Amino acid sequence: MEESNGRKKTLTPQQAKLKAESYCAYQERAQQEVRDKLYEWGLHHDEVENIMTQLIVDNYLNEERFAKAFALGKFRMKGWGKIKIKQHLKAKRVSPPLIKIALEEIDLDEYEEKLKEIIKKKTNKRTTNLSLTEKAKLIRYLQSKGYENEIIFNIISKE
CATH class of the missing domain: 1.10.10 (Arc Repressor Mutant, subunit A)
Structure with missing residues (x-):
């Protein structure tokens, strides 16, 4: 949304509110993402906070x-x-x-099943007889996916 002179086009508060409503209706958004967008569209602090309040009241933002x-x-x-x-x-x-x-919200059984699924995919269905290097590599991969060491070790030792 750039004007021909290279400056960003600013929106009126009403235009920005409508645009923010459709931005929020498209998918769930964090408040900070929406706030950043409103500033990007050239609004000032008071306008941004008024629109944020309205989006929350109207349940566009939760x-x-x-x-x-x-x-x-x-x-x-x-x-x-x-x-x-x-x-x-x-x-x-x-x-x-x-x-x-x-x-x-994440069900523990589903969480463990997902971890087992990832392990199977990564190790071509076998977890027994992995060398120490392979096991270390697998553990690092699972950590990078955001799994907790305790759960990783429990599942690997059971498999």
């Missing part, structure tokens, strides 16, 4: 709903573990209590 959708989505679609999900929610400035609520 931080808890966003956190839950984000956590379940990243877990189910990308196979992320709780550590990585937590880091990404923190980066989006979601509050610690909401991060805790979001992570509690």
Whole structure:
């Protein structure tokens, strides 16, 4: 959205509110993402905060709903573990209590099943007779996906 002279086009508060509503309706958003967008569209602090309040009141924005959708989505679609999900929610400035609520949405049995699935894929279905190097590589990979050491070691030792 650039004008021909290279400057960014600024929106009126009403235009920005409408655009923010469709931005939020498209998918769940963190409050900080929306706030950043409003500033990007050339609005000032008071206008941004008024629009944010209106989006929350009208239920376009709901931080808890966003956190839950984000956590379940990243877990189910990308196979992320709780550590990585937590880091990404923190980066989006979601509050610690909401991060805790979001992570509690992930069913422990489903979590362990997903981890076993990732291990099977990564090791071509075998976990017995892995060399120490292969085991270390597997553990590092699972840590990078955001899984906790305790759960990784429990599952690897059972398999």
